[in-house]
Amino acid sequence: MTTPAAYRVSHLDALEAESVFVMREVVAEMERPVLLFSGGKDSIVMLRLAQKAFAPANIPFPVMHVDTGHNFPEVLEYRDQRVAELGLQLVVASVPEALASGLVRESGDGMRNRIQTPVLLDAVEKHRFDALFGGARRDEEKARAKERVFSFRDEFGQWDPKNQRPELWSLYNGRHHPGESIRVFPLSNWTELDVWHYIARERIPLPSIYYAHEREVIERDGMFYAVNEFFRPRAGEERFKAQVRYRTVGDASCTAAVRSDADTVEKVIEEVAATRITERGATRGDDRVSEAAMEDRKREGYF
Amino acid sequence: MTTEIVAPPAEARPMDLLRFATAGSVDDGKSTLIGRLLYDTKSLFTDQLAAVEAVSAARGDEYTNLALLTDGLRAEREQGITIDVAYRYFATPRRKFIIADTPGHIQYTRNMVTGASTADLALILVDARKGLVEQSRRHAFLCSLLRVPHLVLCVNKMDLVDWSQEVYERIADEFTAFAAKLDVPDLTVVPISALRGDNIVARSENMPWYEGPSLLHHLERVHIASDRNLVDVRFPVQYVIRPQSTTVTDYRGYAGQVASGVLKPGDEVMVLPSGFTSRIAAVETADGPVAEAFPPMSVTVRLADEIDISRGDLICRPNNAPAVAQDIEAMVCWMDETTPLRVGGRYAIKHTTRSARAIVRGLHYRLDINSLHRDESADELRLNEIGRVRLRTTVPLLADEYRRNRTTGGFVIIDETTNRTVGAAMIVEAA
Numbered sequence: 260m261t262t263p264a265a266y267r268v269s270h271l272d273a274l275e276a277e278s279v280f281v282m283r284e285v286v287a288e289m290e291r292p293v294l295l296f297s298g299g300k301d302s303i304v305m306l307r308l309a310q311k312a313f314a315p316a317n318i319p320f321p322v323m324h325v326d327t328g329h330n331f332p333e334v335l336e337y338r339d340q341r342v343a344e345l346g347l348q349l350v351v352a353s354v355p356e357a358l359a360s361g362l363v364r365e366s367g368d369g370m371r372n373r374i375q376t377p378v379l380l381d382a383v384e385k386h387r388f389d390a391l392f393g394g395a396r397r398d399e400e401k402a403r404a405k406e407r408v409f410s411f412r413d414e415f416g417q418w419d420p421k422n423q424r425p426e427l428w429s430l431y432n433g434r435h436h437p438g439e440s441i442r443v444f445p446l447s448n449w450t451e452l453d454v455w456h457y458i459a460r461e462r463i464p465l466p467s468i469y470y471a472h473e474r475e476v477i478e479r480d481g482m483f484y485a486v487n488e489f490f491r492p493r494a495g496e497e498r499f500k501a502q503v504r505y506r507t508v509g510d511a512s513c514t515a516a517v518r519s520d521a522d523t524v525e526k527v528i529e530e531v532a533a534t535r536i537t538e539r540g541a542t543r544g545d546d547r548v549s550e551a552a553m554e555d556r557k558r559e560g561y562f
Numbered sequence: 563m564t565t566e567i568v569a570p571p572a573e574a575r576p577m578d579l580l581r582f583a584t585a586g587s588v589d590d591g592k593s594t595l596i597g598r599l600l601y602d603t604k605s606l607f608t609d610q611l612a613a614v615e616a617v618s619a620a621r622g623d624e625y626t627n628l629a630l631l632t633d634g635l636r637a638e639r640e641q642g643i644t645i646d647v648a649y650r651y652f653a654t655p656r657r658k659f660i661i662a663d664t665p666g667h668i669q670y671t672r673n674m675v676t677g678a679s680t681a682d683l684a685l686i687l688v689d690a691r692k693g694l695v696e697q698s699r700r701h702a703f704l705c706s707l708l709r710v711p712h713l714v715l716c717v718n719k720m721d722l723v724d725w726s727q728e729v730y731e732r733i734a735d736e737f738t739a740f741a742a743k744l745d746v747p748d749l750t751v752v753p754i755s756a757l758r759g760d761n762i763v764a765r766s767e768n769m770p771w772y773e774g775p776s777l778l779h780h781l782e783r784v785h786i787a788s789d790r791n792l793v794d795v796r797f798p799v800q801y802v803i804r805p806q807s808t809t810v811t812d813y814r815g816y817a818g819q820v821a822s823g824v825l826k827p828g829d830e831v832m833v834l835p836s837g838f839t840s841r842i843a844a845v846e847t848a849d850g851p852v853a854e855a856f857p858p859m860s861v862t863v864r865l866a867d868e869i870d871i872s873r874g875d876l877i878c879r880p881n882n883a884p885a886v887a888q889d890i891e892a893m894v895c896w897m898d899e900t901t902p903l904r905v906g907g908r909y910a911i912k913h914t915t916r917s918a919r920a921i922v923r924g925l926h927y928r929l930d931i932n933s934l935h936r937d938e939s940a941d942e943l944r945l946n947e948i949g950r951v952r953l954r955t956t957v958p959l960l961a962d963e964y965r966r967n968r969t970t971g972g973f974v975i976i977d978e979t980t981n982r983t984v985g986a987a988m989i990v991e992a993a
Contacts, residue, residue: 266792266856269576270658279860280800280819287801287873287915311848315813316805397649404648423646424983425672425897427679429819430912430974434981448660450651540609554636
């Protein structure tokens with residue numbers, strides 16, 4: 260048994276309590292929730308919070324991976340291991356299958372970020388999911404800074420930023436008509452540093468690519484892209500070996516690494532605390548398209 | 563990679579969390595102030611700043627427009643307005659801060675109320691050259707209506723009034739006198755220049771006559787632990803945990819977040835609305851049992867006796883219980899653009915973890931939030947209007963007065979056709 264000192268609650272405990280509350284609200288009020296699991300650190304933390312929210316019972320919903328086909332093998336391996344350990348049901352919404360069936364077509368630049376959205380929405384419709392847990396945080400990006408914890412989506416999965424439901428106290432409104440759904444962001448109030456402090460405190464294992472390792476990369480727009488089967492250097496781009504790690508994990512064709520020697524969680528925390536560039540700014544080619552790239556994708560039904 | 567460390571590398575001394583709301587318009591320098599707080603605490607990233615500088619330059623702004631940091635939506639950028647509540651984060655070694663940044667104009671009362679509903683502290687800005695304006699009084703009133711425990715008035719642009727102590731004191735006195743008429747438990751006034759950074763992080767050398775703390779010093783140290791109600795035990799049951807498992811059998815736990823009070827194993831408790839009593843057998847978390855649970859902890863409570871308890875019920879102490887009431891008097895802030903609140907209207911409501919339906923039985927008055935005048939002839943509440951309303955609910959609410967408990971005293975009103983949240987209500991009386 261632990262005894263509290265003067266009823267103190269640390270900021271991590273307060274954030275954890277809030278996220279657990281949000282997850283329980285969803286399970287209590289919604290019919291068919293699902294947790295979007297990318298194998299990234301935020302969805303991994305979300306999964307840990309789900310364990311905590313329903314213990315000693317099992318996590319009472321499936322997880323869904325929107326698989327672009329451009330995966331880091333370390334991440335797929337991690338996904339399968341976690342799913343097996345926790346006895347979860349895994350739903351894979353597969354972009355390669357959707358390409359084969361003609362649901363989506365490859366975009367001109369070969370990036371699969373945008374074509375994930377129809378694949379996600381198709382799976383939501385097929386499984387009749389009405390609540391989707393996402394690991395997005397408000398500190399990540401300015402459109403997200405204005406999104407609710409319970410974010411209403413119409414039958415096309417679209418977000419309407421000017422027509423959001425007021426969200427007061429901790430009273431979340433998840434009411435919706437059939438076909439509509441709610442995206443739920445339990446980590447809304449966490450920052451990148453909070454996530455890392457929590458990973459350290461809870462000793463949560465992560466895919467190895469989050470820690471410093473040597474990799475063959477090229478430099479493009481000031482970002483370091485791994486050379487692999489999904490990412491081909493352009494003419495004139497020089498390959499070299501560098502000590503890098505990933506700050507975010509997304510599609511392997513548009514997620515870049517940062518130079519880093521941080522090979523332990525403590526060193527990563529020091530690095531994140533000292534860094535002066537946002538994680539998406541440092542690592543995501545997909546957000547650099549325009550000032551409102553994220554808002555536009557969310558309007559289309561993106562995460 | 564630079565190795566400069568600006569935040570503690572690990573949780574050497576655990577930080578706590580302060581949520582604050584900011585009110586004021588771009589003209590008052592609110593965005594500049596937030597930009598300054600983020601910048602001076604090294605919470606502003608170089609790519610964010612570069613993006614804002616680029617957009618500012620492209621728009622032909624004379625200065626780097628820090629408002630662009632918070633105005634994230636396309637329409638806001640195009641129209642140069644702030645539409646909605648934006649959340650911002652920064653931390654110092656002592657505290658983590660969550661800012662609910664709300665636009666100040668009257669048409670955004672809805673957003674200010676939303677931001678204030680979860681705030682430990684509200685920060686109101688005034689321009690030292692203009693002094694108190696209608697908007698400042700309105701913000702102070704909304705903060706008192708939402709029972710924000712701490713209020714800070716920042717008298718900004720002191721550089722433009724020659725750092726005048728006289729100007730500052732006139733504004734501070736006028737505001738203090740106004741706040742005395744409201745229910746403002748704690749008020750601090752700080753003279754600042756957000757643009758130049760005076761009294762933001764460090765005490766200003768330009769205003770030696772000011773003996774109080776800098777704004778950040780105050781935000782870091784304002785005592786918020788006692789704002790929680792640790793007296794009245796209120797535990798709204800959120801979800802019943804019953805594992806369908808062969809290894810864990812006969813487990814029945816009531817999951818929820820402690821709204822107020824302290825729960826301990828052995829405590830005698832009463833469950834509402836049934837009125838059955840039992841004893842707390844254990845208070846558990848996924849990490850094991852705890853000796854005590856208090857706000858804002860999310861825990862699972864197990865009772866000694868098998869009682870029928872479901873979501874929406876509430877655990878309290880037999881000699882200290884909320885009202886079990888279907889007739890509710892409340893101050894309501896209306897939030898819907900399309901349809902006003904009218905007597906006879908039927909709505910869904912969500913109060914703690916309990917959902918009910920309600921009918922509006924009466925509208926006593928509409929409040930002019932600038933003059934505090936009560937208009938008793940009003941027959942409806944439109945968007946951003948506030949009034950005192952009487953409601954009858956289909957099932958009893960387990961309710962306290964909002965002034966005593968911000969969790970068991972507040973509820974939201976939902977339109978059953980559109981499913982939109984159309985009103986926020988603060989209970990004045992429940993019977």
